[in-house]
Amino acid sequence: MRRYAFVGTGSRAQMYLAALLGPYAELGRPVAFCDTNEVRMAYYDRLAGSPLSHYDPDSYDDLLKQCDVVVVASPDHTHADYVSRALRHGVDVIVEKPMTTDQAGVRQIREALDSGAAELTVTFNYRYSPRNSLVKQLIPEIGEVTSVTFEWCLDTVHGADYFRRWHRDKAMSGGLLVHKATHHFDLVNWWLADRPEVVFARGGLRFYGAENARRRGLVPRPSRGFLPGDPFSIDVTADERLRELYHDGEHLDGYVRDRDVFSEGITIEDNLNVVIGYQRGASMSYSLHAHCPWEGYRVAINGTAGRIELEVVERAHAAPGGAGATIGAATASANLGIDLSAAEERSSGAEGVRVRGTRLTLQRHWEPARLIPVPAGAGGHGGGDAALLRDAFLGARDDPLHRAAGFADGAASVLTGIAGNESLRTGRAVLLEELDLPG
Incomplete structure (x- = not known):
């Protein structure tokens, strides 16, 4: 043992x-x-x-x-x-x-x-999500991939939370191009069985932070804590797990979990647009926005024989006052091993035009579009977390999709984000070979 x-x-x-x-x-x-x-x-x-x-x-x-x-x-x-x-x-x-x-x-x-x-x-648990695994299986249906469009929407619950905690400091997290987007860069590297070659990025802090609050005329706010009626603040003392994990011990190491998202000291971006060129010729247009009214992602993959479209709505809308309950529930979910997607949907009250779910479409040239059924699994990420844990604890199986990830995969995704950060800093396109990308 x-x-x-x-x-x-x-x-x-x-x-x-x-x-x-x-x-x-x-x-x-x-x-x-x-x-x-x-x-x-x-x-x-x-x-x-x-x-x-x-x-x-x-x-x-x-x-x-x-x-x-x-x-x-x-x-x-x-x-x-x-x-x-x-x-x-x-x-x-x-x-x-x-x-x-x-x-x-x-x-x-x-x-x-x-x-x-x-x-x-x-x-990389997103590799194991059934919908993303299906995309990997469908890639041969569209021939040689020529381009990818990838849009990630973080809402004003999940997205805002990165600006309350240590992630807001780029020296600690690498910013969202490293901390969050490595999931997405790895997905595309894996889908295409390719590696990035060049990265060009634009972005900045456009919504959160003290300067943006002043520019939009928001009233002065405390640097941390809960404001009744304010959808951008959370009460970490109201949730037992958040209180025990963070509030009760903050005097020991100074880690504050409930900083105001419109306070000073934020050094990461909340709006990002990136163009990535891959070694075999494909390119990707990628965007990440951390203050959207809904959460999920859209991907379109174009190939010489057709197109794949994936749209995922993880939360259809963020309701005022729902942040604390949703974040507290998410903190509990990893411990309990349950899928909180339904609970999150109830907390958001989302209904109507945009509904939670997945739509995967395949359309080959000269053929009508086909909706591809996506199996639902138990647990986080539609069963993806359970499959990831199996590989982590039992070792990689004989998996035709090769979902288990190691050093080269981790390096390729991280260095894409690092190159993006360098491009943000310098205003130029950055070649990955400048960053010593492992093979």
């Missing part, structure tokens, strides 16, 4: 702990937590059913002597150090996306892999 340690005890680690306590209990057991905050680790002890060993970041090497696998779910900018040190100690790693946030982190992890004997798994 393998021994698992967890680095980072915020909401992101709960899915992996729940899997070890449930369907994979015979394969492994949790033995230790590492975090900057004892309150959060105590909360995880209660989830685990008994106290486990606790380590702070300074004693991480001691933790590595007690485990066979480490699950890294800490803030993004810390991933490279935790991952590389584990690999050098011969400890296998499961790391949440993004694998790292900068070029130095990519090099650090690659060198550790080259010098060690441990394995690295990067968890």
Whole structure:
């Protein structure tokens, strides 16, 4: 039985702990937590059913002597150090996306892999979602891919939440082009079985932040906390899990979970447009907007023999006052292993013209369009999370879709975002070869 340690005890680690306590209990057991905050680790002890060993970041090497696998779910900018040190100690790693946030982190992890004997798994759960897996299967139907259009809409619940917490600091998250868009860049890399070659980006902070609030004439607001009747604030004390995970322990490490989205100090963008050229000639137009009235994504893939269109509505509209309930429920979902999509839909009250669901269309040249049925699975991401966990804990199977991801996949997606950030900074197109993209 393998021994698992967890680095980072915020909401992101709960899915992996729940899997070890449930369907994979015979394969492994949790033995230790590492975090900057004892309150959060105590909360995880209660989830685990008994106290486990606790380590702070300074004693991480001691933790590595007690485990066979480490699950890294800490803030993004810390991933490279935790991952590389584990690999050098011969400890296998499961790391949440993004694998790292900068070029130095990519090099650090690659060198550790080259010098060690441990394995690295990067968890891209969108590959495992049935709808996205179906797109991969349909690609041969449209011939050689020539172009992709990909639009991602984050609503004023989910999107706003990135501007309340540590993600708002680009030095910690790499911005949404790294933290969030790595999911989407990886999807397209995987769908096309190709790698990006050049990236050009435009974007900025256009909606959130103090300057935008002043420009739109919003009244002065407190820098954190809950404002009754304000749809952009959350009460972390009203939800038991948010309170225990964050509010009750903030005096220990200074992490504030409920910063105002219109306060000072935000260094990430909320509107992004990117053009990506791929090595085999295809191109993609990508956009991400973090203040939309609905949440989901639209993808169109054009090929020499036809076109695939995918539209996914994850939340049809964000209702005023629904943010706290939805975020609290999402924090719970990873622990409970349930699909909260229906609960989120109820909290949003969405109905009418735009409804939650998936529409996948295939149209070959000279043929009528066909709607492709998309199977629904149990659990998060339509069953995708369950399939990801199976590969993470059992090892990659004989999967014709090759959904399991490792270092090269993590590096390709991260470096696309890094190139986008460099393009934002310089105003020029950035070649991936400048960033030392691994093959």
